[in-house]
Structure formats: C-alpha cells, structure tokens
Amino acid sequence: MTLLACVALISAAISFSSIAEPLTSAQQNQVRELIRDTLVNNPQILEEAVNAWEQRSTEQAGARLGKIIEQNxxxxxxxxxxxxxxxxxxxxxxxxxxxxxxxxxxxxxxxxxxxxxxxxxxxxxxxxxxxxxxxxxxxxxxxxxxxxxxxxxxxxxxxxxxxxxxxxxxxxxxxxxxxxxxxxxxxxxxxxxxxxxxxxxxxxxxxxxxxxxxxxxxxxxxxxxxxxxxxxxxxxxxxxxx
The missing domain is CATH 3.40.30.10 (Glutaredoxin)
Structure with a gap:
C-alpha cells in the first residue's frame, strides 16, 4: 500500500465516522491495527511521508524568502x-x-x-x-x-x-x-x-x-x-x- 492509499483509507474512515455513529472501541482498535500493520509491512511509507514533508517545508520556506527579498x-x-x-x-x-x-x-x-x-x-x-x-x-x-x-x-x-x-x-x-x-x-x-x-x-x-x-x-x-x-x-x- 502506498502512502497516498494509506492516507486515503484513513481519511475515508474519519469522514465516515463524522457522518455516522462514532466508532466503537473495537472499531478504533481495528483502525489502529490497520495503520500499524500498514506501516510495519511498508516501512517506506514513513520515508515517503518525511520526504514529502521536507519538500513541502522547503517550498514554503523558499516562497517566504522570495517574498522577503522582493520586499527589501x-x-x-x-x-x-x-x-x-x-x-x-x-x-x-x-x-x-x-x-x-x-x-x-x-x-x-x-x-x-x-x-x-x-x-x-x-x-x-x-x-x-x-x-x-x-x-x-x-x-x-x-x-x-x-x-x-x-x-x-x-x-x-x-x-x-x-x-x-x-x-x-x-x-x-x-x-x-x-x-x-x-x-x-x-x-x-x-x-x-x-x-x-x-x-x-x-x-x-x-x-x-x-x-x-x-x-x-x-x-x-x-x-x-x-x-x-x-x-x-x-x-x-x-x-x-x-
């Protein structure tokens, strides 16, 4: 499972719980177990997440720096x-x-x-x-x-x-x-x-x-x-x- 697929699955579960009855304790445990198993079986997901976060942070920092340079x-x-x-x-x-x-x-x-x-x-x-x-x-x-x-x-x-x-x-x-x-x-x-x-x-x-x-x-x-x-x-x- 890719990072995007994992995120989509978790988002779907959260969205469903917001319009239906709250998840029971057993259901919450199932979701946690699903996430844990996904990360254990696909450790590259964490690396992908870190890389995506670093790229996004770099782009945001570059945009801020560019704005400051232009203003000054x-x-x-x-x-x-x-x-x-x-x-x-x-x-x-x-x-x-x-x-x-x-x-x-x-x-x-x-x-x-x-x-x-x-x-x-x-x-x-x-x-x-x-x-x-x-x-x-x-x-x-x-x-x-x-x-x-x-x-x-x-x-x-x-x-x-x-x-x-x-x-x-x-x-x-x-x-x-x-x-x-x-x-x-x-x-x-x-x-x-x-x-x-x-x-x-x-x-x-x-x-x-x-x-x-x-x-x-x-x-x-x-x-x-x-x-x-x-x-x-x-x-x-x-x-x-x-």
Whole structure:
C-alpha cells in the first residue's frame, strides 16, 4: 500500500465516522491495527511521508524568502552605504552577511573574492554584522566609514581586517588602519544606521550567524567550500541568462 492509499483509507474512515455513529472501541482498535500493520509491512511509507514533508517545508520556506527579498530588494542590493565589490552592472549580486571577528568569515571571504575575479558578471554586497563584541562593532564602523568617504580604498582595509587571526583588539584595528594608509580615519557615527539596517535584514531573512550568503533566492549558511559556492553561483547565473 502506498502512502497516498494509506492516507486515503484513513481519511475515508474519519469522514465516515463524522457522518455516522462514532466508532466503537473495537472499531478504533481495528483502525489502529490497520495503520500499524500498514506501516510495519511498508516501512517506506514513513520515508515517503518525511520526504514529502521536507519538500513541502522547503517550498514554503523558499516562497517566504522570495517574498522577503522582493520586499527589501533596494535595501539588500542597492543601498549605497553597503560596501560592494565586483561587477558594476552585475547579472548576479550576492549579499554576504559577515563579521570581522568571525573565524569562519575569515576563511570564507577569500572564496567570495575568488568568485568575483573568475566571474565578471558577479558582484558582492557586504552586510557587516557586529555579532562578536565591541571590536566587531568598531571595525565594521571604520570599514563602513572608509567605504562612504573613499570607496576605492575600502577593499584593502577589508582584506586587512579579515586577515587577522582571532578577535580584533583596539590595537589590531589601529594597525590595520595604519598599514592601509588610513590612520587618520575617524568613525562616522552615521554608519550605525547601516549596521542597524544590516541587522534588520539579517533578522528578516532568518540569518542565525555569520557567514551567511544570499545567492539568488537561496540563503547559504556557513563557510561552504569554494566548489559548493561556485556550483550555486553558476546555477543562478544560468537562471538569469535563460
């Protein structure tokens, strides 16, 4: 008996009981026994049920994500306050939620840069999430300030901040600024608006931690391998070209 047949049989029994006399205890036991025997003799039914539930959940989650992306597309893709690397007129724009104190972000960020070098139609928007303390916040604000004032100098500072092993200290941030020729840079307090915007978007999209990367209509959590990242990017590029 297939999953659909089993469901149909149970539904028929329930429907019949709703228009006739309630099932007796003996009849209820018979129904339970029928269900038990069906599952014992056809264990694949449970796998089918789980797979159907997972597919339905994935489709529903995708629909919700697509709606959120559409409602917030300007904030995600077109906010001038968000740092951007790669193509100016991109066919595909990734959104990377990242943190300068996140060890996994430090591993993953070079893979993103490799993608934009290999694929000239790809751009990356960076959303800095200061999840890991005071130096997460201050390093993010310095980077955002430099992006607003001298965007052509942003990438060097970004790479320097990402290259630090372990959490930043005030001294390591000062060192990063000096080594990239930005030692006179002062934080623009208006950058807090961009941080708050990134946090709001992360919350809406269900981002649980960093790194998290929005690629087309998919949210990719964690520091996935370059091969996985490239596979998703290529699939999304093919969709935009079709």
């Amino acid at each position: 597309k300007d904030a995600l893709f077109n906010n001038a306050a968000s740092p951007r690397i790669g193509a100016k007129n991109a066919k595909l724009t990734l959104v990377s939620f990242t943190d300068y104190n996140c060890p996994y972000c430090k591993q993953f960020d070079p893979r993103l840069e490799q993608i934009v070098k290999k694929y000239p139609d790809v751009a990356i928007v960076l959303k800095l999430l200061p999840f890991r303390g005071e130096t997460s916040q201050s390093s993010a604000q310095y980077a955002l300030t430099l992006w607003q004032q001298q965007p052509d100098r942003f990438l060097a500072l970004h790479q320097r901040l990402m290259s630090k092993k372990g959490n930043h200290t005030k001294g390591s941030i000062v060192s990063a600024l000096k080594s990239t020729g930005n030692d006179n840079l002062s934080i623009d307090k208006k950058t807090l608006d961009e941080v708050r915007s990134s946090l709001r978007l992360a919350d809406l999209l269900g981002v649980q931690g960093t790194p998290a990367t929005l690629i087309g209509d998919q949210m990719i959590p964690g520091a996935v391998s370059y091969d996985v990242l490239e596979q998703v990017v290529k699939a999304q590029l093919a969709r935009t070209s079709s």
